[in-house]
Amino acid sequence: MGKFITTDNNYFFPLAAPIIYLAFLLTVAVARMSARRRNVHPELALGAITEEVGQSVGTRMNAQRRAELLAELRAIDPERCGPEHRELVVALNDYLSALPCDTEPELERRLTRIGLAIEKRFLPLPMLRVVLIAVLIAHGVWSLLRLALAGVVIAGWHSHWHEIDRMLDMTQGHGWKSLAALAIAAVAELAVGIGCAVGAVAWLRGNEELGVRLAIWSDVVSLTVVNVLASYFSQFLTVFTAIAEAVLLWALVRYRDRRARQLRDEADERPADAANGVADAAS
Structure with a gap:
């Protein structure tokens, strides 16, 4: 990507990785939207x-x-359709219900x-x-650590050790545009950290x-x-983080x-247990 968006064929141009990542996200979003028929006129x-039938x-x-087509038919609101529809x-529901289908391959079923x-x-x-609550807490801590690191870079803090300064120089001298992107990322990191923390606490409290x-959502x-x-x-670190x-x-x-x-299984079992209790009491 860097070869095509730069005049000097710089494969490691920093903007190449965000463009590739964003293109991948857009591809996934378009595929998900195309696979759904929700919020479409009946x-x-x-x-x-x-x-398709x-x-x-x-x-x-x-x-x-x-099964997916039958679920889509059930989701259609009859009040928004004409009598013929x-x-x-x-008719489609009856046809699909009676339609013989290929069974799941034996190996796949096993x-x-x-x-x-x-x-x-x-x-x-x-x-x-x-496990998930523990991971959420760790994710929140990781997000807040990244937020703190971004704050240090934006504030322009420098240490007495050259190696630390070089490690903290995430903007690579690209000026205010890099700092603005880092600031937006920091705000998003704050939202993620708070969301993970609040989610873990709510989960622990029973909600x-x-x-x-x-x-x-976080x-x-x-x-x-x-x-x-x-x-x-940080292209390579972001790859592992995204995975x-x-x-x-x-x-x-x-x-x-x-x-x-x-x-759902517990809700289905309760009426059966109640019916058995009534039968036992009657006997």
């Missing part, structure tokens, strides 16, 4: 589903894709089952909860939903704002999904 969403006629649809929704069993045995939800939500801000600016000053934060984001989303599934 008739447009219905048209897209109808087109029409293209699949004569072929066997994947079971997971059929409501009938189409019902690997999935083994992975879930390993996850449940060696990383149960209580243990994952403790799990708020804690997980704050943790996810991690997203760090991935999308802090790292874009930080990559200008660690991506793994943390995946773990948080995975915990949220597993916890939601556990709550």
Whole structure:
């Protein structure tokens, strides 16, 4: 990238890394937006589903894709559609429900089952909860340390040791523009540090939903704002930081999904237990 945006073919031009990182983020965002049909007018969403179903006629649809299409049909608000479109929704739902699908490959099903069993045995939800809270606290401390380092550089502090000065010279003499970018990154780092700390405290105090939500949003801000600016000053360190934060984001989303599934299972079991209790009392 540096070769194309500089006249001297400088591969290590500092602005190259933020451009590459930002392009990657935009690619991911566009892919995510393209894969969703949320917040789209019901008739447009219905048209897209109808087109996909029409293209699949004569072929066997994947079971997971059929479940996704049925979920999209259920998400369409009938009140926002005309009578003819409501009938189409019902017809598509009946067609997809009766459509034979390709079953999941045996090897893939076995690997999935083994992975879930390993996850449940060696990383149960209580243990994952403790690990994530500890990582959140460490992430908050790391963010505040980076904030302090940025404050030292912006303040222009110098030590008596040349090696320390050279290590702290993150702006590499590029002037006020570098300092402005560093200041914006510092503000974002402050938001991330506070978000991680408040999320960990809320989680520890029992407000799990708020804690997980704050943790996810703090991690997203760090991935999308802090790292874009930080990559200008430290490309290689930002790569490892971004990988660690991506793994943390995946773990948080995975915990949220597993916890939601556990709550649904518990809610389904309660009526059955109540019915059994009534039957025992009657007998």
